[in-house]
Amino acid sequence: MPYNHINQDLLNTITDIVGADSVITGQTEIENYSHDETEDLIYYPEVVVKPQNTDQIAALLKLCNANQIPVTPRGAGTGLAGGALPVNGGLLISMERFNRIIAIDEQNLQATVEPGVITEVFMNAVAEKNLLYPVDPASKGSCYIGGNVANCSGGPRVVKYGTIREYILNLEVVLPTGEVIWTGANTLKYASGYNLTQLLIGSEGTLGIVTKIVTKLIPRPTQDVLMLASFASNEDACAAVSAIFRAGVVPSALEFMERKGIEWVIEHDGIAFDLKDDIGAFLLIEVDGSNQDVIFGDCEVINGVLEQYNCKDVLFADSSAQKEELWRIRRTMAVSVKSNSVYKEEDTVVPRAALPELINGIKQIGGKYGFSSVCYGHAGDGNLHVNIIKAGMSDEDWNNKLKDGITEIFELTISLGGTLSGEHGIGLVQKNYMPLKYSDVHFAIWKGIKQTFDPNNILNPGKIFN
Amino acid sequence: MPYNHINQDLLNTITDIVGADSVITGQTEIENYSHDETEDLIYYPEVVVKPQNTDQIAALLKLCNANQIPVTPRGAGTGLAGGALPVNGGLLISMERFNRIIAIDEQNLQATVEPGVITEVFMNAVAEKNLLYPVDPASKGSCYIGGNVANCSGGPRVVKYGTIREYILNLEVVLPTGEVIWTGANTLKYASGYNLTQLLIGSEGTLGIVTKIVTKLIPRPTQDVLMLASFASNEDACAAVSAIFRAGVVPSALEFMERKGIEWVIEHDGIAFDLKDDIGAFLLIEVDGSNQDVIFGDCEVINGVLEQYNCKDVLFADSSAQKEELWRIRRTMAVSVKSNSVYKEEDTVVPRAALPELINGIKQIGGKYGFSSVCYGHAGDGNLHVNIIKAGMSDEDWNNKLKDGITEIFELTISLGGTLSGEHGIGLVQKNYMPLKYSDVHFAIWKGIKQTFDPNNILNPGKIFN
Structure with a gap:
């Protein structure tokens, strides 16, 4: 379905919803929202808003849903798969003002936070109470916890403490239609209905915009x-x-x-x-x-x-x-790798005993295609980040042949029992590789779920599989 | 949509698929499959089959989907919410022959098992290799691991080791249409596409029939x-x-x-x-x-x-x-409670510091309606099983007024930040209480997901929300 542009009428309504000081349209300022940490991709939104509460987001989504305006939610912009890039223009909703730690509940070892809280700020706040929130991506000093939820982000300590899925108990979410729900309950477990909390985790902002997060905490x-x-x-x-x-x-x-x-x-x-x-x-x-x-x-x-x-x-x-x-x-x-070379980052994950075969295979594939690579990552989880370095590759090979090399890397990953992306998400830049692992049946199910949440496909379109 | 009965032609095809010795139609033998551990509810399936492999289940579902025959998957029949009751008759698929531990992978600390393996048998098998699979429901000596996945079952050790969601890595699933997929990868984490592994966990056999399970193991x-x-x-x-x-x-x-x-x-x-x-x-x-x-x-x-x-x-x-x-x-x-009285079991879960208020409230509600109760459960998770005892209640009150008392119990649970069912599932007997916690929006999303997986609503209909 074709999308509409944000005309002056819509812009006026948007401004009414969030207030004039929360709307950005100037080209210079908007540039900040045109890229994330994914290589050098740039897509400009038409309008950026910085809402401050759930009601504003609900009103924005209702408006955009009624007018077929694409909406891209954005956390801190530290993503590595282009998930926050507004590839269809439209409205970009920056969550930067959702930055309150609402409550740290020491009775229940839970916290309620807004999605724009920097992960490390939150970790430090609970550490002061001798509690641990263990999900600490390498970018913890700048990324938002909401982005971590959206991308199912990991980090070094997943290997002992479990994934983010174990620490996110409940989410307040604005759906693309403007309705607001809590996905579950503030409990350590529950078995009532399809688990929407888990479905939202890792959905990369395509099913709803998270506005509150209830986390589990553990003794530090x-x-x-x-x-x-x-x-x-x-x-x-x-x-x-x-x-x-x-x-x-x-x-x-x-x-x-x-x-x-x-x-x-x-x-x-x-x-x-x-x-x-x-x-x-x-x-x-x-x-x-x-x-x-x-x-x-x-x-x-x-x-x-x-x-x-x-x-x-x-x-x-x-x-x-x-x-x-x-x-x-x-x-x-x-x-460091980024500042030293033209590069592409791929995120691979395999059963951990397959790591030696994976890294040897990556080097062999590099030899075949002429690229070098710098690998590092959460080896305890079998999760290897592969930075492909242009080095001596010609521009033509880099632009045209490299994708075959990346395809071979993912084919190897999959043959070892693994998959694309352990924790960076699929976003924009990995979606063409998804058919290597997933069948038409997977795509049909994902699209059916997307359709259920977002019948007009306004929320972060062009990502993961569509 | 009305369902069809299994006529002689269909029965012949079913027999061709699984073999004559895997089909049960005799009333005496079929009685075993007409109830689970949920109070005294009895629903007879028309035909019971005991398939032995994924292909047979795929063929059965394809057949039933084409002929609008309801299908109820059944594990060990230890469920407490009526999830395995064939409320619309039709075909009951017993998973009892899927009882192989396919592999215990000591290199990767993973195992692959069939869903009909008794949970304790599996736990003991990995314990022999000094490994731990920590999800141990009270019924571990008789329940199946497949039933645990379907119901998002817990057990005492969830409090330290995390829920079953942390230990199920990948699932082979036959969809209601007869298609077979693996939901994810054999990895400790992944972030590629909506997580179908997590969606299947706790879906109570309404989205697909699990035929293989890959679990995480940890040092014992x-x-x-x-x-x-x-x-x-x-x-x-x-x-x-x-x-x-x-x-x-x-x-x-x-x-x-x-x-x-x-x-x-x-x-x-x-x-x-x-x-x-x-x-x-x-x-x-x-x-x-x-x-x-x-x-x-x-x-x-x-x-x-x-x-x-x-x-x-x-x-x-x-x-x-x-x-x-x-x-x-x-x-x-x-x-013991069951054998002593007419009873109903309710499963409540709240943030753990709310337990005193919950149990006091339950006793007060009992006083108001004239029932007594026996409570026990996984207090560390805030999960209290409430056995309501008929005791001196009249039959009329038991049959007509008790549901108001149960409603009050769940209203209290929800007001404390909790929800229905920590780990028993909703199945048949709790579904009428679901609107106490969940809105029309939740129901619409669940139904949309169900429709995506099961367009003809043949798989375990009448459960959770429909």
């Missing part, structure tokens, strides 16, 4: 140990991953980093790091808990495993500052 | 301590629950049992138990882990909390046999 562990293990090869490092769990230990983080990633972090961020010549890859391993003996015991077990997998050296962080420094290396890796 | 804790704390009143016991978590401890089980439940277990099962006159309620508390000092430390913290909440006495189980005996009391409580 009091101690942790962080170690950096170095290996000669990617394969050795990756092979050690599943062995650690088989030894009976569940670390609170188990991150893989390729040598090249560290090199670029050193170069880009000026971080002092003694990178030895014979090291090809690293595992960053954190063990947390509330008892030092247990943590040390787990570290001993892990050390024993690492030795069996040709680990060259293990550095134990000996201060908070050193821990922060090691984490900074991991977290800034994406930005 | 090596030790546990089990204690039984006694209190003068329900309120004291319930108030202690949320305080334990606030003190920073997450027990591996935290079960509430009312005095009356224990009395009936003693009477029904002849279990020796010294039930003191001044005790009104109990908490059964388990702490597990792999380090004795940590477990004992947690028990000390818990003890400190219990003292503050007027705990009368704490019994520590001093042997495996005593642990088993205490767990047996909790697990047989439902059966």
Whole structure:
């Protein structure tokens, strides 16, 4: 169905709904909302609004639904799959003013927050009460918790504490038709009706706009140990991953980093790091808990495993500052890679024992197509972020042949029991690869669900599968 | 849409699909499939089949879809909400022959099982490999894992290890149209498309028939301590629950049992138990882990909390046999109550700090309507099973007025931030209460989803919301 443009009448009504100071139409300011962190894609919305409450969003969606205006909800714009790009123009709803932590309920270990709260701000607020919200994407310092819900975002600590699905209890959602519902109840579990909370998580803003989030919290562990293990090869490092769990230990983080990633972090961020010549890859391993003996015991077990997998050296962080420094290396890796080259990021996930085969295969495919790659990610979850680097590839090959190489990467991922995207979502840039994994039956079901929520396809069209 | 009956032609085709020895039509044998564990409801299917593979189920559903025959999938028949009752007659598909543990993948800490595997059989099989599948409903000795998926079943250990949603990675499903899909990937997480795995969990056999299940496993804790704390009143016991978590401890089980439940277990099962006159309620508390000092430390913290909440006495189980005996009391409580009275079971769930208010309110509502009740359940999750006992109520009041009392119980539950059913599902017997919590918008979305999967409404019709 063709979309309409926002004419002056509609703009007046929009302005009436949110107030003049919450409407942006000027080209300079609107530019900020034309891109996210996905490569260099730019799509301009016609109008940006910054609503402040649920009623305003309901009124906006009702208006757009009645007038066939596409609507793109946007969190912090840190997405890596183009999910927040307004590919059909129309109205962009920025959630930046939904930034209140409404309540931290210490009786029930729950919190109610608005979706525009920065994830780390929320984590710190609950930490002050000795509580943990463990879903911490690398971009936690800038991303919004609402974006995390929309993209089913992960992070290092999923490996021990479970996915975001375990921590989101209830959502207030404005549907594309302007109706407002709570998806479930403020309870740790429920079994009544198809679970709309879970359906909304990971729906990338295509089914509704989340306006309140109720989260589960857990007691905060009091101690942790962080170690950096170095290996000669990617394969050795990756092979050690599943062995650690088989030894009976569940670390609170188990991150893989390729040598090249560290090199670029050193170069880009000026971080002092003694990178030895014979090291090809690293595992960053954190063990947390509330008892030092247990943590040390787990570290001993892990050390024993690492030795069996040709680990060259293990550095134990000996201060908070050193821990922060090691984490900074991991977290800034994406930005460092981006600032060093033309790149494309792909997000792969496999059963964790398949990691060695995955990373070797990626390198072979790179050799065939002429691209290099920098890989890192949440190895404990089998989740590898693959940054494809243009390097010596010709523009023509980059623009035309690379997609065949990416297709081969995903075919390999799928053949190993995995799928596209562990935690970045499909958005705009991965949707053409979806048929590699999913059949017409999946697409028909997804479209049927979308149609149920959004009969006029106004909400974030052009994403995931449509 | 009216349904058709299974005529001789259809019966012949059904017999061709599954083989004559897998078809039951005789009234005596079919009686076994006419009820589950829900009160005394009886609905006869026209034909029962016991297929052995996915292809047979696909052919059966295709046939029934083309001929507008209602189909009811059935696990072990241990459900408490009538979800497996063939209310429209038609074909009942028993999953009892899908009883193979296909693979326990120790490399990836995953397993692939058929849905007709008894939950405890599966738990024991993975325990032999020092692994844990922690979702253990009270009926684990007889229920099927497929039924657990369909009902989003819980159990005591959800409180520490998370819900079944965290442990089901991927599902092979036959859709009502006969098409077969895998819902997702064999990975610990993924963010690609609306999550059909999560949508199927808790859909009570209305969206598809699950034929294979891929589960996550975790390392098995090596030790546990089990204690039984006694209190003068329900309120004291319930108030202690949320305080334990606030003190920073997450027990591996935290079960509430009312005095009356224990009395009936003693009477029904002849279990020796010294039930003191001044005790009104109990908490059964388990702490597990792999380090004795940590477990004992947690028990000390818990003890400190219990003292503050007027705990009368704490019994520590001093042997495996005593642990088993205490767990047996909790697990047989439902059966004991059933065998002692005409009853109705309701499943309520609230934020856990609201438990005292919930249980007091239930007793008050009972006083108003003249019913007594026996309450027990997974207090750590805020999940209270309410067994309503006919006792001195007249038949007329039981048949006509009780539903107003149940309505009041659910209204109270909802007003406390909770909902109907923490883990038993809605099935047949709770569906009339659903409008207390959910709006027309929820129903419209659920019906739209149902329509997408099952355009002719042949699969388990008459359940949850339709």
